[in-house]
Amino acid sequence: GAVVSQHPSWVICKSGTSVKIECRSLDFQATTMFWYRQFPKQSLMLMATSNEGSKATYEQGVEKDKFLINHASLTLSTLTVTSAHPEDSSFYICSATGPNPETQYFGPGTRLLVL
Amino acid sequence: EDKVVQSPLSLVVHEGDTVTLNCSYEVTNFRSLLWYKQEKKAPTFLFMLTSSGIEKKSGRLSSILDKKELSSILNITATQTGDSAIYLCAHTGTASKLTFGTGTRLQVTL
Numbered sequence: 001g002a003v004v005s006q007h008p009s010w011v012i013c014k015s016g017t018s019v020k021i022e023c024r025s026l027d028f029q030a031t032t033m034f035w036y037r038q039f040p041k042q043s044l045m046l047m048a049t050s051n052e053g054s055k056a057t058y059e060q061g062v063e064k065d066k067f068l069i070n071h072a073s074l075t076l077s078t079l080t081v082t083s084a085h086p087e088d089s090s091f092y093i094c095s096a097t098g099p100n101p102e103t104q105y106f107g108p109g110t111r112l113l114v115l
Numbered sequence: 116e117d118k119v120v121q122s123p124l125s126l127v128v129h130e131g132d133t134v135t136l137n138c139s140y141e142v143t144n145f146r147s148l149l150w151y152k153q154e155k156k157a158p159t160f161l162f163m164l165t166s167s168g169i170e171k172k173s174g175r176l177s178s179i180l181d182k183k184e185l186s187s188i189l190n191i192t193a194t195q196t197g198d199s200a201i202y203l204c205a206h207t208g209t210a211s212k213l214t215f216g217t218g219t220r221l222q223v224t225l
Contacts, residue, residue, distance in 0.1 A: 032211060043203060043215040044158070093157045101211045102147060106157035 002028050004096050006107035013084055014115055020080045021110045023094030029074035030096035034104065035067070038091040050077050084114040117142040117208050119216035127222045128194055136189040136219045138204030148187050149213070150178055151203040158203055161189070194223045 003026040013019050023033055032051050036044040048069050050056040056069035066088075068080040077096075081088050091111050095104040118141045128134055140148065147165045151158035162171045164180035164187055171178050175194075180187045191198055204216040 034211075034213070041220075043218045044205075044213075046212060046214070049210060049212060095157075095213075097211050102163065102207060103160070104211065104213060106159070109157045 002096075002098055002103075002105040004030075004094065004105045004107040006092075006094055006110050008110060009108065010111045010113075012113045012115065015085050016083055018080055018082045019084055019112060019114075020078055021092055021094075021112075023077045023079070023096070023107050025075045025096045025098070025105070028096075028098040030077075030098060031074070032097045032101070033071060033077040034095045034097075035069060035077075035079050036093045036095070038093060038109075044093060047079075081112065084112070086114045088112065089114045117206055117214040119204055119206050119214050121202075121204050121216035121219050123219060124217060125220040125222075127224060130195060130223055130225055132194050132223075133190065133192045134194060134221060136191075136202050136204075136221070137186065138188070138216055139184075139186040140204075140206050140216075141185065142206050142208065142214070144209065145182070145206070147207045148180055149205045149207060150187070150189050151205065153201045153203055153218070154199075161202075191221075194221075196223050196225065199223045 007022045035047045038044045047062045048056045048058045050071040058064045071077040093109040094107045122137045150161040162178040167182035175192045178189045201218045203218045205213040
């Protein structure tokens, strides 16, 4: 089956630093990748949609200069949290669609803790 | 704006019980409704529902969509402790964007 990986699984950083999270589709080419954020005891909230080679589309309320998304190839998308602050601490999950756009395959998520 | 609401928010049952989780939706252009199970990591796919009245089944889990009532249910029979998780319902909208419900936290005790 389709596998999506994320790296790192866990990251703890100091306030003010930038953190890059990678999302890779391992055995398929992902036409579209999605980035979600999930706060404790809350549901997944879509942050942005990214298509290979084009600018990401951000959801309302998500700062594009704070959450930089790069989708450089059909198997890799990166999310960079710039100048992270404690309120950015969350669980970040990516997903990818392959040949069937109706099916999204989720990565294992990245837990970010900003001190 | 698409909206997905799940109930109950949280549920505790004994092993062996049957549970029914609810999902209702208000969306502009219905495409499909998805159910996911989330344990400690990212959600794992359970079912995709597109047609009303057709039950999807996988082992002890089953789900059905009612387009007239704009809702879906997820049933779990003979629950086990391994069923403890958050169950998420999501609508697939334009450009494959998923709108998730609040989730139902299920805990199955011995």
